[in-house]
Amino acid sequence: MTNVRSLEAELESARELAVDDLADAIESIGFECTRCGACCTGHGEDEHTATVFPDEVRRLEDAPTDDNLEGEAIPDAEDREWRDVARPMPYGLEEGDDGLEGETFEWALETDGCGDCAFYAEDEAGVGACTVHEDRPLICRTYPFSVGLAGTSQPMGEAVDSVSLPAQAGADSEDEAGVLRAHECEGLGREISREDAEELARALKERAVRELEEAIGVRDEYEPADREPGEVVVHDSEGAKRVDGTPLEE
Structure with a gap:
């Protein structure tokens, strides 16, 4: 039976993740971004869906974009608003007479008419790139990896590879050890420098902490909404x- 732990216990585990252990696991799998754009684009009828935290949305509202990239689907920073950056996560919404309606949890990066991330563009050579690379959200900084802790559900779909992390000090059993998951990406298996592995590991730890802090905040703030049809x-x-x-109350 899966060991189900409280979100607070998961958060404590995330805060105790060792960057060196994460970096070791990343090195063992290997990764180099090939700039293929697959993680930034929609596929068939599936739009690009990447979770973005509220503070990340606000940062992206003001983020400067790369003027050398073509096909930007968003306004310039001085004219950019929340809805240009993020859309409601579609899961749980239903199609009504005038479009989607209902209640959902969290935000997803906005998409363009092709279902690609609104911040995705291609350079003059046709190579994919992020127009706000320096300000991109944690989920983008850490793809194709995610961290699973005991009792958490698996994010981002099925993993194609994984490495168990050493049990943290004070853990009651090996079952409380985390796992580094690698998700589908053509850059997997390529050599990565220790410096890059550690940078990625720090971002993964930050993301694991932030996801749990957000989940706790959603749980504590949630009340059924008195919404209009x-x-x-x-x-x-x-x-x-x-x-x-x-x-909503404003």
């Missing part, structure tokens, strides 16, 4: 919001 309400760690990011 045809309206979408998004619950995040700051409370219930409209699709433009404004608090």
Whole structure:
């Protein structure tokens, strides 16, 4: 039987993750970004879906974009708003008479008309790139890896490879050890420097902590929304919001 632990216990485990252990696991799998764009684009009828935290949305509202990239699907930073950056996570919403409606949890990066991330573009040589690379969210900084801790569900779909992490000090059993998961990406298996592995490991630890802090915030702030017919309400760690990011009670 799976050992189900509280979110608070998971958060403590995430905070205790050793960057060196994560870096070792990343090195053992290997990774180098080939800039193929697969993690930034939609596939068939499936739109690109990447979770973005509320503070990341606000940062991306003001993030400068790379002027050398073509095909930007978002306004310049001075004209950019919440809805240009993020959309309600589609899971749990239903198709109503006037489009999607209902309540959902968390935000996803906005997409363009092709289902690609709105911040994805191609350079003059046709190579994919992020137009806000320096300000990209943690989920983008850490793909194709994720960290699983005892009792947590598996994010980002099925893993194609995984490495068990050493049990942390004070763990009651090996079952409390975490696992580094690698998800489908053509860059897997390539040599990675120790410096890059450690940088990626630090971002993975930060993401694991932030995801659990967000989940706890959503749980603590959640109340069923008194919404209008045809309206979408998004619950995040700051409370219930409209699709433009404004608090529902305003």
